[in-house]
Amino acid sequence: MPTHFQGDLQTVRALSAFINLIRASDSTITKTTAHLEELGVTPGQFAVLEALLHLGPMCQHTLGEKLLRSGGNVTLVVDNLERHGWVRRERQVNDRRMIQIHLTPKGRRLITRVFPEHAKMVVKVMSKLSAAEQEQLRKIARKLGRGAEELCTERMKREKEHDNDQTE
Amino acid sequence: MPTHFQGDLQTVRALSAFINLIRASDSTITKTTAHLEELGVTPGQFAVLEALLHLGPMCQHTLGEKLLRSGGNVTLVVDNLERHGWVRRERQVNDRRMIQIHLTPKGRRLITRVFPEHAKMVVKVMSKLSAAEQEQLRKIARKLGRGAEELCTERMKREKEHDNDQTE
């Protein structure tokens, strides 16, 4: 696509980087989650299980922040994980609004077994890049991701202030 | 997440690069497609309209390949675009299996108007990176994307051969 767009250098450069970023992300996700299908684990479910394994129990709201997913989405995915008996909900006593999500023993066994396979696939896909390239990618992608997040929060802040201006 | 996983250097490096790639892609997509909502254009629809604008009319199968989407998905998205009157289907006479998708004048006006806004957003998000970083990102992401695609086609080829072995 980008090669067929005529525009100034800055725009072409940004669009080219953008399209290749998206496609790389798309392809690597597809590739590295293919093996989950057979187990009946969806990518969204895997992400939750992995977060719980490596970060410990947490409430749904936190989970949504970590995984960049909406509240409604977390509810659904946790519902499905609960149906499988891989996690359990635990209403907090000190703040009854919150529900902490815990791995069940069954869920822990599953993710402990599946995660190494996943890691192996990631290493395999990434091995198309040299160690130095992987490091560069990590740094640049991190910087870009942070930047985009900031743009979002900045905009939200501006809109909030604007709302306040109007209601005052 | 990656910082909480203990493993060998190679694996940590690959996982770190991977997670940052995914998150960068996620954040930039969210950011650059936010303005489409107001117009009632979904990201999937935008992608199709853009491909048709910059690459010309093409059949659904080609569209799916270009956008890395399944056949069923293309059918649905084109259905929705057709409902809006932004594209039209044209059954090919030389091969009646194929249906070529064309922008309507209305669709062309829409994407011609919307694309520059989109490009502007991409430039804005990407401006968090220097020109050199954008170039590096493009190169590395391209290499990685290509590599992942190859892994997929290789695997499919192996499975195909394996099938043949069994049926012979």
Next chain:
DNA sequence: CTCAAATGGTTCAAGCTTGAACGATTGGAT
């Protein structure tokens, strides 16, 4: 204390996404 705002979770409608099963069409092998 009281009540309004904020917060956490659920539900819903709409649409995306996939893989599989299916029907129509085509092309090639015999």
Next chain:
DNA sequence: ATCCAATCGTTCAAGCTTGAACCATTTGAG
């Protein structure tokens, strides 16, 4: 000429994803 396999599009079930409306709970201002 016939028929089988490949190709293209459609349909379907299942699940993901979001934003908005909604309810319960908590917090803080007065």
